[in-house]
Amino acid sequence: MTSSAVPYNLNEIGKFFLLSGVWLGIIFGAVWAACWAVGMLVPQLILNAYPNDPCALNVANAIRLLTPLVGVMVFIPINAMYMVLAERRGLALFTVRKGPNRVGPDGFLQTAADAVKLLFKENINPHGGDVLMFTLAPIIFFAPSVFGAIPLLAAVTSNHDLFKIVNLPTGIFYVLAMSSIPVVGIVMGGWASNNKYSLVGGLRSAAQAISYEIPLVLAIITTCFLVGSLDVVNIAQMQKGTDNLASFGFLNWNFFGAGAIPHYLDLLMQGKLEGAQVVTSAFWSLALAFCCILLCGIYLTGACAEINRIPFDLPEAESELVSGYNTEYSGIRFAIFFLAEFTNLFIVSTVAVVMWFGGGATPFPGFLDANTFASIATPFNQALAQAGLPPLMDGQTMSGAFWAIFKTYALVYFAILVRGTLPRFRIDQLLDFGWKKLIPLSLILLLAVTYIRELV
Amino acid sequence: MGDLSELATLASKHMETWLFYLVALITVPFAFGVLLDRNIIRAGFLLIGVFGGISALFLLLQAQFLAMAQLMIYAVGITLVVVIALMLTNPRMEEDKSPSIPAQKAPAALVGTLLFIALYMAILSEGWGNNSEALSPDNITIIGYSLLTHYALPFEFASILLLIALVGAVMLAKHDHFNSKADIDEIEEETKEISERNEHVVKV
Incomplete structure (x- = not known):
């Protein structure tokens, strides 16, 4: 060099x-x-x-x-x-x-x-293809991601009044149900193209989505189970750190064992632990944190496969299948597929942020928090108030949105880094990895978390 | 401020009826499409519309959890499995143009009518436990408790049934090529033939 x-x-x-x-x-x-x-x-x-x-x-x-x-x-x-x-x-x-x-x-x-x-660009319908299904496929691929993302808005804006309505009691389950629909669009598009490459791409996508959805959902369920709620706003707010040690900043995130570590540190500092308890309690807290980090890893892996990103982009493996399920697409239909793919990447990152990385909470108490943003917002709001207009922003929502965006894009960049680093899997390796490694691991983690959270 | 509770009061009984008919208007044609479409794979995809409509009905009944489960398991999972099975068994993806066999028509009509009458009578019968009290907002918690206490046994049986199906599928899919001696002999012969042919090719 x-x-x-x-x-x-x-x-x-x-x-x-x-x-x-x-x-x-x-x-x-x-x-x-x-x-x-x-x-x-x-x-x-x-x-x-x-x-x-x-x-x-x-x-x-x-x-x-x-x-x-x-x-x-x-x-x-x-x-x-x-x-x-x-x-x-x-x-x-x-x-x-x-x-x-x-x-x-x-x-x-x-x-x-x-x-x-x-x-x-011109929209071209392939010869012998099913035109109706061919047109519907990109829409079915794209629409659910729009609706699926909506409950997350409530979580990342600290439950702002305007976004309260989109918060459902089934929260994360709704997001999962919606994000499982796009696969149908891929299979449909692959079949309707009347093209062997497209069809193989569609079938691969279905096999992949079905096998990786299980570890993905199990990882999320285990975390919900640890937190005790399906409601995304609840989950995000529970991870909000304070400046006292029992729930300190980023240590309170689900990523670090849903508050097990700061709780242990707090007990240790107050001298409430005696003798062997100091060691055993530390062991179980660390074990829980380790389980949570693994769960997050399983989720990110499964999500990568769900949204067909490298190293799991077999449905559109360009060295084998031309361009997979979207080979025959052109013009705005192709644009919709493209749009949806990147939107899905953003959504799965947001889900990870809400589930494991504290949603819109600041990692360090007092650093760029609601007060900081409130002081930024005040001059704007005053200027608007003089013109007789409603206030533009409030500190709470600003800080929530800022941190949620920051963390989400950090995960998106991580996905780009992974894409730049890892080679593509082969289809049998992919299915082996899903069924023989990830699913057993996620089941073991579900069991482990059940017991460890009682011991912490 | 438009709150969820306000919306709930807005959605009076009257509105629910209208919404029901709207959903039915969308779902029933899909169901007919599944039965009547000669292109069997397209019929499979139309199932999504039917299951989606049913999930909308669950939503109307304020059973959010069931609606989402319906969407996730039936509209996506089951439909995909059905469609893929159809694609694998009908690889040419041609429309099924063979005429239906007349001898099958009468029994089919009979079974269909009987099934319709049975379902209709079941729907009209008493004992559906109609009560108009409002559902609690956290009925997921209630579903969870009842599944693991009152209905624990059926729940476990369902999981055992699934396990049996899984093991059975693995057994069926597992092609044990080397379990009989005849198979091994056959393969040995084949390899011998191939190697002889290769030698021949090399000589030439």
């Missing part, structure tokens, strides 16, 4: 961070503005125009209820654009290339241009 290689790459890493910052700013500015407009501004304008009118009140409330949907709808396309760009630039970093760098300033607009190109 030449001596100039290292500073060159540092420069590229700097560009990558700049790109991420700019794009994330655009995404969340747009989503925040849309939610504010639909949830606060429009209802207020309606109520100002027709005061004391019960019908106007109903209309305003109905518009307010649409906020989560509008937020998700604005978020998904822009977010997918950013994620595709980040993935290409990230992979370029790992392989010491430059990545897309021509369109717009330093390639910032590459995926925007790609999206426009895809939208204007």
